[in-house]
Amino acid sequence: MDRGLRLLHLVADAPGGLTVTEAANRLGIGRAAVYRLAGPLTGHGMLRRDEAGRLRLGAGVLHLARRAQPLLAEGALPALRRLAEQAGATAHLTVVEGGEGVALAVVEPTWTSYHVAYRTGARHPLDRGAAGRAILAGRAGSADPVSSSGELQAGAYGVAAPVLGVPGLEASVGVVALAPLDVETVGPQIRAAAAAIAAALG
Structure with missing residues (x-):
């Protein structure tokens, strides 16, 4: 079972797929064993x-x-609710699905006069918007917040950071607002939320 799961992870990490020979070399086993695992x-x-x-x-x-x-x-x-209330902005958890970012959970602040209505299930390319680019930054090993302005919606501002340390999960947590966000202020709040989510899911 262990080698089968390792094979699954190897294929998941190879966007172009793997040949049986490549999989065998990376696992350190013979081609016949890869065929037995893949079956x-x-x-x-x-x-x-x-x-x-x-x-x-x-x-x-x-x-x-x-x-x-x-x-x-x-x-x-719980972490998204705290973040939305602290930042006064719509908080969201975005995960990778099919090479795109998908808003998996969204929480709006309760005390603001207006805020961004961000729909659960909304999809976007990973290279557009703070949420997707934070995931790409996480792939490169960075935990720093990423900001964006008007990339997904005109007049919307976003800041996000990757959720790191959860095996098999590529995700980011962030906020989006209708006014510019102070990264120095919301950045630590977002990183704290990302750490709390990683602890809850890890």
Whole structure:
């Protein structure tokens, strides 16, 4: 089981998929062993072979991920509520799904006269907006907050930081507002929320 899960993780980390030979080399096992590991994973929809024979993630992984998403959102809500109230801005947890950022949980502040209405399930490219770019920064090992202005919605300002230290999860937490945000003020609040979410989900 351990080697099967390692194979699944290797394929997940390879955007272009892996050949059986590449997988065997990275796992330090023979090609025949990779075929034996891939068989049950393919049968359960966790892996698939593309036209070139490369191993890629199967639709079964997305099914499992969708089942886990409500648990992730539930674990993140206390930290998001605190963040929304502290920052006076709409707080959100964004996760990677299918190469895009998806707003998994959204909390609006209770005391502001107006705020951004950010829809749960909203999708956007990872290279646009603070939430997606924070995830990319996390991939590069940075925990620093990332800011954006008008990249996803005209007149909206965002600041986000990656959620680090949760195996298998690529995510960010951030806030979005209709006025410029002071990164020096909200940055530490966002990083504290990201750490709290990582602790709750880890």
